[in-house]
Amino acid sequence: MSKESAESIEKAASLWLVRAHSNEWSAVEQSALERWLAAAVEHRVAYLRLERAWQQSDRLRALGAGHASLTPPPPGAWTLTPFFGESEQTQTVARPVDTRVAPRRARTALALAASLLVCVATAWYLYPEILAQMQGAHGTSYSTPIGGLAYVPTSDGSRITLNTNSAIHVAMTQSGRQIQLERGEAFFEVARDPSRPFRVGAGTRTITALGTAFSVRRGVGNDIQVIVTDGTVRIDGAEPSQGTADSAILAAGAVAHSTSAGTLIEDKPLPQAEEQLSWRTGMLIFRNESLLQAIQEFNRYNTRQLVVDDARIGALRIEGNFRATNLDGFVHLLEAGFGLQVEPARQSHQSVTKIKTVGIETGLSSIGTMKVSAARPGWRPACSLMGSPDDEEPPHYPSDADRADCRMLPVIDRLGR
């Protein structure tokens, strides 16, 4: 056995690897590489290890989606899409939610929030009645445009994150904290203060929290969805006098859907519940959802709306992680991965993009058997195809190993090559 050090082998392997992936790579060089690999198993394992890292770095494209610039964003700035910087409202501070990933911006936002807090606290101390008047009587409204994401620090130390196309009204008094969710969706991280209950009104319902993190989303009419990620909250109907039937206590991991008919509560593992809040980082995560559901989600974040004109297409299953504002990437995936045709609608005044059925005639059966095979070890297909529900047989994959790979997610931008 040669006595090369692991480090020198690794250095050599890294240079081979990089050259093999450069634009100029000849057959002569390839055979030289083969010889080097065959010379010692040490060489081969070192090469394979770095090759895997190289292939993993392919997935940087997924992070880069939406970053148009030729230079990378500063370290930690990943969760911010360009969209978030364009906030038209002046009173909101956009902020990344995962502070580990985005320490710098978060720190700025925190500093801002802190200084705001100091101002408010000082004012509170000096002129309590003025503030009570300012805040208690009128409160403050915040809103986001379509595709926007905003962070609202409140005077009590709570934090509110507003999703796309959302509006809230915040009223802080000495006896309570009242938030009205006028439209859209918001995530609340509530500072503990038992003397002032934190209440969120949404349609006919009120959600009450003490030292808790949860989200509220408004649907059609008075339908709402509540997701709890920390502590407990109580959800009440409009008139408490009607009895307690419409009242429910939700613990962390609960996902509650309230309609006029009542409240349905799912208890999920916390990571799953949190996944539904991935919008806080600008991402949409779909797990075996129908294309129709996925499109409805996308439509919330983009002024250009997608329309499906065939129920069979809408029923296709889809999995993946996507940047909410990267509509082009998503459309590209549909075309490349599902053989669908996406065309701009005729009426130019409405920016509607239509997903047409062309190609699907031969497609539906072939979609079920379409192969998403792994071209190289470690390569991940851009999407998984779950087959349409009316397919009797499960989709066919080349091998079990590939099937396992297909269930793994995303990197839509790979298709952009």
Add this chain to the structure above:
Amino acid sequence: MSRALDAWFTQEILPHEESFMRFLARVWPHRDEHNDIRQEAYTRVYEAAQVSLPQNAKAFLFSTARNLMVDRIRKERIVSIRAAGDNDFLEVLIDELTPEKHVSAGQELARLARAYDRLPARCREVFWMRRVKDIPQKEVAARLGITEKAIERHLAIGTRLLAQYMSVNALIPRQERQPHIQPQQQDEQGKR
């Protein structure tokens, strides 16, 4: 045959690197030897797999490492109390066998982002242009005003660091990070 074996190695052994390095950190006090042990264990696993594929790849990797550590202890007569006497060391397979494959794609992406953010600035830049924006090497070299060779060196060191950062949380020692980057400075200035 060797292609299939390469694929097996990449899919069944390499994904365990993070927990493998965590295991090493716990049982082998000489940190500077971790990479050597990893390399040697990988080599032994690959050699054994050429003869026949082990049933449980992860268990095989860990027991291979354990055996070679025992060899080292015997040969070098450096008896590390921690390595030799620790129950952990002999019973590695119990808590180390958590299923790796189920790390969510999101977590994987976050880990990649963190690793990428730790790269030296120039490395980050080169990786971004080459891997994310898919700009040909020649053009990247022209844009940054450095040679293609220098681009290759940045990519090479970057790949090594990514592999390291994605499996070990500890920083690579400084002096190891610098030398590859240093020589380019001259090209860069020369071209500007």
